Amino acid sequence: MSGRLRGNPVAPTSRWMAAARARESGREDRLFYDPLAADLAGPEGFAWLDRMETASRPGGPGLYAVIRTRFFDDFLLDACERSGVRQVVLAAAGMDTRAFRLDWPPQTRFFEMDLPEVLEAKDRVIESSGIEERCGRRTVAVDLEKEDWPEALLASGYDAQRPSAWLVEGLVLYLGGADVRGLLGKIGALATSGSLLGLDVMNRNLLLSPGAWPQMAALARRGARGRFGTNDPEALLAHHGWTADVTQPGEEGANFGRWAGPVFPRRLPGLPRSFLVRARRSGAPEPSR
Numbered sequence: 001m002s003g004r005l006r007g008n009p010v011a012p013t014s015r016w017m018a019a020a021r022a023r024e025s026g027r028e029d030r031l032f033y034d035p036l037a038a039d040l041a042g043p044e045g046f047a048w049l050d051r052m053e054t055a056s057r058p059g060g061p062g063l064y065a066v067i068r069t070r071f072f073d074d075f076l077l078d079a080c081e082r083s084g085v086r087q088v089v090l091a092a093a094g095m096d097t098r099a100f101r102l103d104w105p106p107q108t109r110f111f112e113m114d115l116p117e118v119l120e121a122k123d124r125v126i127e128s129s130g131i132e133e134r135c136g137r138r139t140v141a142v143d144l145e146k147e148d149w150p151e152a153l154l155a156s157g158y159d160a161q162r163p164s165a166w167l168v169e170g171l172v173l174y175l176g177g178a179d180v181r182g183l184l185g186k187i188g189a190l191a192t193s194g195s196l197l198g199l200d201v202m203n204r205n206l207l208l209s210p211g212a213w214p215q216m217a218a219l220a221r222r223g224a225r226g227r228f229g230t231n232d233p234e235a236l237l238a239h240h241g242w243t244a245d246v247t248q249p250g251e252e253g254a255n256f257g258r259w260a261g262p263v264f265p266r267r268l269p270g271l272p273r274s275f276l277v278r279a280r281r282s283g284a285p286e287p288s289r
């Protein structure tokens with residue numbers, strides 16, 4: 001494992017997530033097994049995991065990352081098995097190893113987009129592990145806050161005429177609203193009818209909640225400020241041409257016998273929440289407001 005990830009301050013959060021997956025992989029009742037996670041996390045990832053757990057309630061962000069991982073494992077495999085999709089795109093793939101640990105149908109193309117420094121560090125670990133990918137994996141080094149990433153994705157073999165499954169996991173929290181809308185607009189332009197989109201997002205109340213404040217402050221001190229949240233993920237997705245099915249961690253389909261905390265119905269206003277979103281391409285986007 002090389003030294004710290006430098007450049008974009010959000011880049012090291014990729015190792016934090018890998019550390020959470022490494023720890024989960026050591027449990028008897030694990031929800032997935034990620035043999036690469038410990039090496040991908042490295043000392044930087046485990047230090048982040050420790051600091052963030054110190055700054056939050058027990059089982060907080062680590063368990064959220066675990067539930068989210070399994071939820072979107074199931075979502076992506078389902079997209080391929082039941083909807084016949086053969087193109088998967090991870091926006092902000094980080095240290096994700098789904099290309100290596102899940103069973104993909106033959107001919108699945110798997111695109112991983114992230115910052116160059118993240119993908120380089122990741123590929124060094126993967127190469128030295130000798131573990132083989134289980135799909136046609138392609139990495140696309142881009143800055144998703146810049147204009148030109150769709151060209152890079154298309155140049156790497158993505159076919160915008162064929163349905164695709166997208167995953168935007170662990171990213172939008174760190175972006176400004178204009179960048180989130182820009183990203184969703186570009187994804188929409190690349191996703192034909194029959195495409196699917198997974199995304200996780202916090203609500204505004206969570207960003208402002210006293211309970212989340214210590215963790216938000218710890219992130220901000222590292223330059224990875226929590227910026228974007230929405231109380232209405234259905235409307236956000238609808239605006240960009242997607243029909244969203246929204247699940248809260250702990251609800252049916254996102255519990256896995258592990259989420260012990262209460263889950264409050266959406267009709268109760270003013271509470272901090274996180275959302276796991278599965279969306280289907282529903283048609284043309286609404287005109288920009």
Ligand SMILES: C[S@@+](CC[C@H](N)C(=O)[O-])C[C@H]1O[C@@H](n2cnc3c(N)ncnc32)[C@H](O)[C@@H]1O
Binds near residue numbers: 010018145
């Ligand atoms: C919390 S990690 C999530 C990674 C992965 N999806 C996961 O769940 O493990 C956030 C990721 O967003 C990436 N990221 C942040 N800003 C980015 C940008 N402007 N362009 C590309 N990737 C970015 C970081 O490099 C990091 O890998």
